[in-house]
Amino acid sequence: MAIERTFSIIKPDAVRKGVIGGCLAKIEEAGLKIVATKMIHMSQRQAEAFYAVHKKRPFYGELVEFMTSGPVVVSILEGDNAIAKYREVMGATNPAEAKEGTIRKAYGTNIGENAVHGSDAPETAADETGFFFGTAEVHQY
Numbered sequence: 001m002a003i004e005r006t007f008s009i010i011k012p013d014a015v016r017k018g019v020i021g022g023c024l025a026k027i028e029e030a031g032l033k034i035v036a037t038k039m040i041h042m043s044q045r046q047a048e049a050f051y052a053v054h055k056k057r058p059f060y061g062e063l064v065e066f067m068t069s070g071p072v073v074v075s076i077l078e079g080d081n082a083i084a085k086y087r088e089v090m091g092a093t094n095p096a097e098a099k100e101g102t103i104r105k106a107y108g109t110n111i112g113e114n115a116v117h118g119s120d121a122p123e124t125a126a127d128e129t130g131f132f133f134g135t136a137e138v139h140q141y
């Protein structure tokens with residue numbers, strides 16, 4: 001298996017609930033390494049650009065409003081098969097459909113406020129990482 005990197009966001013609902021640590025614990029328990037992380041508060045412009053792929057979807061406005069409603073924790077995760085592995089750790093988009101043990105099952109509220117984001121492919125992982133981090137912010141240990 002190849003060592004990959006993926007991009008993660010702990011969304012405003014999870015930050016407000018006080019479960020940043022809970023989310024990061026599930027990430028580390030899955031064998032993913034946190035090689036960069038920081039708390040930011042996305043601007044309207046950043047959130048619109050980040051979710052531009054969903055612009056035509058009916059929930060786009062709601063999504064941008066939610067993602068700018070409070071601070072988030074953005075991270076770069078590294079490990080074997082990191083992209084698929086993190087999607088597994090996150091669970092289904094709708095927390096009601098997420099498997100036991102996943103982050104969204106444990107901490108998600110509803111399909112919009114679902115605790116975490118994770119890239120879905122190598123190209124989006126690279127783009128999303130570049131959007132929030134410079135190469136100097138990535139660490140090895």
Ligand code: GDP
Nearest residue numbers: 059062063092093111112113114116117118120
């Ligand atoms: P993901 O890859 O599992 O995050 O799911 P998607 O790429 O399909 O959607 C991106 C994000 O848009 C989700 O994580 C949700 O926060 C939000 N979203 C998706 N579907 C809905 C919906 O029906 N209503 C609302 N309000 N938000 C949604």
